[in-house]
Amino acid sequence: MNFEISGKLIEIYKEQKVSERFTKREFILEVPDNNFTQLLKFQLVQDKTDLINPYKIGETVNVHFNIKGSKWKDSYFVNLDAWRISRKGATSENSQKSNQSDFIPPSPPEFTDYGNVPPPSEDDMPF
Numbered sequence: 001m002n003f004e005i006s007g008k009l010i011e012i013y014k015e016q017k018v019s020e021r022f023t024k025r026e027f028i029l030e031v032p033d034n035n036f037t038q039l040l041k042f043q044l045v046q047d048k049t050d051l052i053n054p055y056k057i058g059e060t061v062n063v064h065f066n067i068k069g070s071k072w073k074d075s076y077f078v079n080l081d082a083w084r085i086s087r088k089g090a091t092s093e094n095s096q097k098s099n100q101s102d103f104i105p106p107s108p109p110e111f112t113d114y115g116n117v118p119p120p121s122e123d124d125m126p127f
Helices: 046-052 092-097
Strands: 002-012 016-019 022-033 036-045 060-072 075-087
Touching: 002 036, 022 046, 036 046, 046 075
Parallel strands: 036 075
Antiparallel strands: 002 022, 002 060, 016 022, 022 036, 060 075
């Protein structure tokens, strides 16, 4: 499932090495929604973690993303996996200049190597 949304970048987190084979970086986008403002957390995974580097907090950006759902033990999780970021109003020529293209990547394989997951913390969340 491929989606696109625009919003103001309000937080950029450091890269996290979750396991030997899985790296992610999260950022928060503020999106107006009628009378309420939505704060959406996206993640960039593996070789996409640097896509956020050219952008600064406060900038309005377009984010192309996939919705990923998974189950861990008895809990269900939804991730918004960003795979392309551009400045609001940027033309495709400008996007190509910043090493981004219109290529829609295939969905990454489901992470199933739970053998290296650290022991559960107090809240028993997998991340």
